[in-house]
Amino acid sequence: MKQGRRAVLGMALLGGVGHVLGGAPKPVVAGPPEARTALDAELTAIAQAPECQLSSMSVLAIRDGKIAYEFQTGQRVIGTGGAPSKAANERTLYRMASISKMMTTLGLMRLVEDGKLALDADAGGYLGYPLRNPHFPDHPVTLRHLLSHTSTLRDDLGYSFPAAKPLKALLVPGGELYGNGAMWAPTAAPGRYFTYSNLNWGVIGTIMERVSGERFDRLMKRLLLEPMGLHGGYNPSEFPAGDLANLSTLYRKRTVDTEIWNAAGPWIAQVDDYSQRPPARPAGIDTYVIGTNATPFSPTGGMRMSARDMGKVMLMLMNGGKHEGRQILRADTLATMFAPQWAFDGSNGDTDKGLFNYWGLGNQHFPDKPGMQLVEGGGFAGVGHLGEAYGLMSVFAADLAGKNGMVVLVGGVSSDPEVYKGKYSAMPRFEEQILSALHRHVIAGKKT
Structure with missing residues (x-):
């Protein structure tokens, strides 16, 4: 944001x-x-x-x-x-909005250090399905593109989805949430045009889950909050x-x-x-499949x-x-x-x-x-x-x-x-x- x-x-x-x-x-x-x-x-x-x-x-x-x-x-x-x-x-504590993106990136860079992620690899390889803009099918989308808002992803169809809805349904043609494909911009190939997009971080958080096997909110506690003795988190x-x-x-x-x-x-x-009731657990979290959709924890904000x-x-x-x-x-x-x-x-x-x-x-x-x-x-x-x-x-x-x-x-x-x-x-x-x-x-x- x-x-x-x-x-x-x-x-x-x-x-x-x-x-x-x-x-x-x-x-x-x-x-x-x-x-x-x-x-x-x-x-x-x-x-x-x-x-x-x-x-x-x-x-x-x-x-x-x-x-x-x-x-x-x-x-x-x-x-x-x-x-x-x-x-x-x-x-x-305050919900810090998009400064969360930088905090998420600190966690991601620890996974890069651990050899679990590479900034310039095809991000679809981590997700387990193709992550390609249909307007530029020969251009892989990488973590570097996602992190720099040059991935060509847009927020036109939203960037937060119920836990039961895998991001694959949004990002891959034919998926339940794909619609007219408005989340993919026709402007320029990945890496060549900047548009600020929150959806990038939903994808990033999901990739972090996939390579770690840990739910995003708890993964960030392990990677950043607990080592530094910080209070708060994403949940x-x-x-x-x-x-x-x-x-x-x-x-x-x-x-x-x-x-x-x-x-x-x-x-x-x-x-x-x-003030009236404690925070509810994210809807559908009890049956959530780690690595399918981290957006309920808002890696973006x-x-x-x-x-x-x-x-x-x-x-x-x-x-x-x-x-x-x-x-x-x-x-x-x-x-x-x-x-x-x-x-x-x-x-x-x-x-x-x-x-x-x-x-x-x-x-x-x-x-x-x-x-x-x-x-x-x-x-x-x-x-x-x-x-x-x-x-x-x-x-x-x-x-x-x-x-x-x-x-x-x-x-x-x-x-x-x-x-x-x-x-x-x-x-x-x-x-x-x-x-x-x-x-x-x-x-x-x-x-x-």
């Missing part, structure tokens, strides 16, 4: 909660002590802006390879019917009670699954609302994780794949993953109104160029991913060589982000403001 606001909530809903609790490193901000207070206040004001209010926010900034700042504001659960609201905190029905209690509901001020926004109305829960744990992942990437002395991924593997794979040349892809311009394997590149900058006035280039789903807006942006980075998780917006446009990028204005404030106060260390 790509990157994706009104009635005043007041301090009771959006009060700052910024200070970190319990044995964590003390957050610092470059400059005098009052700089911390100034940044807290600036971020709180952004969250409360009448143009686009944020139901909650959790941010983290890394400077010189260390966590330098954490801040939370707003409510992870907005109380209704007499039930109390629950404030966001440093351990609150809330298996979360421990503590994680589930600290999971943020995602909100919008619009009705569920419609495009009609009502900024003056109430916050309406979109997903991960478990279903990872839940806190900003703090996302910071641990970012530090691992900055430290050549090491986490607390343990090698999670080899440095050369990460170099391959974050190497450029596609760059827009004016005609070789769909940039989605300028949002996508450069891509690696499962990650977006953020050049410090006019119209593409993450921070106002420039000064920060990096890699990572953006996310938008169900009101959630998220950013993971890291300068791996400089060991500086920013994580932003917003749990809900009150107005259409497409209307609240940025001034110097394709992002909504509030994301520009958050990233610029973090960069100015923490990474650049300039006084305001």
Whole structure:
């Protein structure tokens, strides 16, 4: 998913909660002590802006390879019917939307290291059936194509299907879900044209299951979460009670699954609302055949994780794949993953109104160029991913060589982000403001 606001909530809903609790490193901000207070206040004001209010926010900034700042504001659960609201905190988990694609890719690259996958092999060989665009039958689709959104797969017929429906029924002519074949684009052969497609990651997750023999959600726990001591995952029905209690509901001020926004109305829960009942197991999971359809776990957007744990992942990437002395991924593997794979040349892809311009394997590149900058006035280039789903807006942006980075998780917006446009990028204005404030106060260390 790509990157994706009104009635005043007041301090009771959006009060700052910024200070970190319990044995964590003390957050610092470059400059005098009052700089911390100034940044807290600036971020709180952004969250409360009448143009686009944020139901909650959790941010983290890394400077010189260390966590330098954490801040939370707003409510992870907005109380209704007499039930109390629950404030966001440093351990609150959010469904991070498409940043999940980058996390899935980290798991996949571990399988590449283990020799179970090869980036340039015909992906159909892993699936057990042909994966070929009928418009270009002589061109294999590879994992490299899937990971760089150049596979020619499209989301026109959907990208999430019941567990009982194998992806083969969608991808192979004559299958029950194949229809008119609109999931295959006639634009150009695999590897030659970029179009952002969530379906790529459903295929990727299914391939990961096929070669490992493990269900996708549990496989990602083994490959990434457990080795790094991270909380969350792709399947809330298996979360421990503590994680589930600290999971943020995602909100919008619009009705569920419609495009009609009502900024003056109430916050309406979109997903991960478990205030009345615990999360159900994915439908049909008891009879699911591993390796046939991983989309119920949403490899494309279903990872839940806190900003703090996302910071641990970012530090691992900055430290050549090491986490607390343990090698999670080899440095050369990460170099391959974050190497450029596609760059827009004016005609070789769909940039989605300028949002996508450069891509690696499962990650977006953020050049410090006019119209593409993450921070106002420039000064920060990096890699990572953006996310938008169900009101959630998220950013993971890291300068791996400089060991500086920013994580932003917003749990809900009150107005259409497409209307609240940025001034110097394709992002909504509030994301520009958050990233610029973090960069100015923490990474650049300039006084305001």
